[in-house]
Amino acid sequence: MNKLISALLALTISLPTLAERVNSNEMGGLESLRKQEVSVEPEAEYMKQDYQGPAMGRDFVDMPPLIPHSVDRYQVDKNANSCLRCHSMKNADKWGATRIAVSHYKNREGEQLADVAPNRYxxxxxxxxxxxxxxxxxxxxxxVESLKKQ
Ligand code: HEC
Ligand code: HEC
Known part of the structure; x- marks a missing residue:
């Protein structure tokens, strides 16, 4: 009996743990975008540069448009929303900014509000x-064809 236990023990110790096998993709398990095992801390990638050229446009209907300018130091918290300084219906013309979409004034029940809906803040x-x-x-x-760039 003792022999059986030590044999089992030896086997368990020599086998890689299940977690290791899943991590190392042996079991067709987790594939990480970092191309490294999940337990390894990879080096940080280089910082991708903001592309502040012309707006890149939209690839599908209802895609939130990408921001064609830097957002460094723009405060958005419970005290202030600096995006609205330029993008609100009231201020957009003054700054030549695109007005915030009308959809942003509806709450999730579909009710029209007089101000930006909390879920769009x-x-x-x-x-x-x-x-x-x-x-x-x-x-x-x-x-789709109608959204393709020329
Ligand atoms: C100082 C004014 C200003 C502030 C503050 C500002 N924007 Fe803008 N934003 C602009 C202007 C002007 C444009 C149009 C630029 C262009 O078309 O080249 C623009 C464009 C955009 C667009 C693209 C709209 C479209 O239809 O392509 C988005 C999205 C946007 N901003 C989001 C934001 C967000 C989110 C914030 C806050 C983090 C913000 N902006 C803060 C001035 C501002
Ligand atoms: C829950 C997601 C979401 C949040 C939060 C959100 N937006 Fe949008 N936004 C969208 C989508 C989706 C669109 C495109 C569809 C539409 O017009 O509703 C859009 C469109 C826009 C446009 C383009 C309008 C036009 O007529 O071309 C601007 C500008 C914009 N948003 C600014 C903002 C600003 C500023 C805030 C913060 C106060 C904000 N959005 C918050 C999803 C969001």
């Missing part, structure tokens, strides 16, 4: 500065 949850960067994951998505 944190602009950067949906809008991100455009970057001149390779996609993390290759894909074959094509915009």
């Amino acid at each position: 944190f602009c950067l949850t949906c809008h991100v500065p455009q970057k001149d960067a390779r996609p993390l994951k290759k894909n074959t998505f094509e915009p």
